[in-house]
Amino acid sequence: MALIKKLLLKNVTICDIQSKWNGRNVNIFIQDGRIQSISDAGLDTDSDTIVLDKPNLSVSPGFFDHGTQGGEPGYEHRDTMDTLLLTAAAGGFTDIALLPNLLPVIHSKSEVQYIRNRAAGKSCDVHPVGALSQQLGGKDIAELMEMKEAGAVAFTDCPEPIHHGGLLLRGLMYVKGFGGLIMQFPSDDKIFPKGHLHEGIISTQIGTKGIPSIVETIMIRRDLELLRYTESRLHFQQISTAESVALVRQAKAEGLKVTASVSVWNIAFTDEVLSDFNNHFKLSPPLREESDRLALIEGLADGTIDCIVSGHTPLETEKKMLEFTYSTPGSLSLQTAFGLSWKYLKGHLTLDKVVEKWTNGPRKLLGLKEISIVEGTEARLSIFSPEEGWQFLKSQNQSLSDNSPLWDESLPGRVYGTMRGVDFQALV
Numbered sequence: 001m002a003l004i005k006k007l008l009l010k011n012v013t014i015c016d017i018q019s020k021w022n023g024r025n026v027n028i029f030i031q032d033g034r035i036q037s038i039s040d041a042g043l044d045t046d047s048d049t050i051v052l053d054k055p056n057l058s059v060s061p062g063f064f065d066h067g068t069q070g071g072e073p074g075y076e077h078r079d080t081m082d083t084l085l086l087t088a089a090a091g092g093f094t095d096i097a098l099l100p101n102l103l104p105v106i107h108s109k110s111e112v113q114y115i116r117n118r119a120a121g122k123s124c125d126v127h128p129v130g131a132l133s134q135q136l137g138g139k140d141i142a143e144l145m146e147m148k149e150a151g152a153v154a155f156t157d158c159p160e161p162i163h164h165g166g167l168l169l170r171g172l173m174y175v176k177g178f179g180g181l182i183m184q185f186p187s188d189d190k191i192f193p194k195g196h197l198h199e200g201i202i203s204t205q206i207g208t209k210g211i212p213s214i215v216e217t218i219m220i221r222r223d224l225e226l227l228r229y230t231e232s233r234l235h236f237q238q239i240s241t242a243e244s245v246a247l248v249r250q251a252k253a254e255g256l257k258v259t260a261s262v263s264v265w266n267i268a269f270t271d272e273v274l275s276d277f278n279n280h281f282k283l284s285p286p287l288r289e290e291s292d293r294l295a296l297i298e299g300l301a302d303g304t305i306d307c308i309v310s311g312h313t314p315l316e317t318e319k320k321m322l323e324f325t326y327s328t329p330g331s332l333s334l335q336t337a338f339g340l341s342w343k344y345l346k347g348h349l350t351l352d353k354v355v356e357k358w359t360n361g362p363r364k365l366l367g368l369k370e371i372s373i374v375e376g377t378e379a380r381l382s383i384f385s386p387e388e389g390w391q392f393l394k395s396q397n398q399s400l401s402d403n404s405p406l407w408d409e410s411l412p413g414r415v416y417g418t419m420r421g422v423d424f425q426a427l428v
Helices: 081-090 109-119 144-150 165-176 201-206 214-230 242-253 264-268 290-302 337-345 351-358 360-365
Strands: 006-014 025-031 034-039 050-052 057-061 063-068 093-098 125-128 182-184 234-236 258-263 307-309 380-385 414-420 423-426
Touching: 006 380, 057 351, 063 081, 063 307, 063 351, 063 360, 081 093, 081 109, 093 380, 093 414, 109 125, 109 144, 144 165, 165 182, 165 214, 214 234, 214 242, 242 258, 242 290, 258 264, 258 290, 258 360, 264 290, 264 307, 264 337, 290 337, 307 351, 307 360, 337 351, 337 414, 351 360
Parallel strands: 006 050, 006 057, 063 093, 093 125, 182 234, 234 258, 258 307
Antiparallel strands: 006 025, 025 034, 057 380, 380 414, 414 423
16 A cells, blocks of 8 residues: 555546546546546646556446455454455455444444554455344344444344344334434345355255255245335345245335445356365355346345445454365455456446446445545545456465365456545556
8 A cells, every 4th residue: 555645546547437437548646635637638747647558448336245254353264354354455446334243342432443543544444234233143233323323334244144133123113213224134044054055956865954044035025025024124135035035126116214235255156166166156145046147146236235335354364174065155256256256247237337336336325425526525545447347366365264166266456446535456
């Protein structure tokens, strides 16, 4: 990370559906952390100006991942705050929302304050997500207002589901008073416990207990009834089935304040990649069938699904590289998230719409200020080449963990850097 007083982004294409410059090739001059000039003509600079001039570069509002699992505090062997945020920046992210499953759990204002203080001045901004229940125990509601005042942007027990309907009801009623948001990871795994992948042809072929789609849709149906009763705000984190898309679409048509996201993994792959027991594709939610994958893409295209989430889950070897049924679900994904999404959404969504799902989609969801590339605003930018191919090499990995199925995978969308005010994180 370098502090840059003057920066010229030369011959870049703006990718921002909210900007009048969207789709145009321009020069952007940034001084003291703010966008001073945008022009499709040349801009005068002096010798103190750093110039970035690479072919076929695009610039968008900063990528935002609204559901990142970290390591610090408590699991620093998976990732420290420094390595987590370097990983995020290497993926083009200027912001992440950090989930509460740490040690100690983010369930009071002191943990929220610790996360904010620990992340200050790093290579990516962190927005803590508070736990809905104390210790993620699923019983007693946490101090939501205090966490909100300390800077928590939402509340969830994710990656655990909120099983207790009464707890969710109280949470929805509580946050309604200050316009807060509950994020639910919909998976009623108490109905079909100890599943390891989607229940279907592949689970039958390899003889491993599956996770049926109704595990997700039963909980969504229940939670929508609670939302209808409370008239509050609810977000479904990482839906994975075609029926879930249909349920959210119908609820939005009714006017309920519901939003949804999808993991990048579920729009890229299906359960077929598990036919050889590849532990790195053992994920939560599980990869499902092609019909589900296509329905999720359709949900992104028509606005039913508001944003994409990385599903980033760093894990140590002792948790991941075990016999398949004992392996912990989860994979690294921050560095590959944008490229993977663009690879599989190209032809279904335009580039600027894919970028919107990574930028202002999450910001709007969390009630944060939306940003746009216009003169006079803070420079909070992701800089990338959408059609330039690259490979995810282990030598490029910024995380302390290495649980990824994508080593040496060819992806589009090479990230060149991020800009947050005067902080320029250049990757090349």
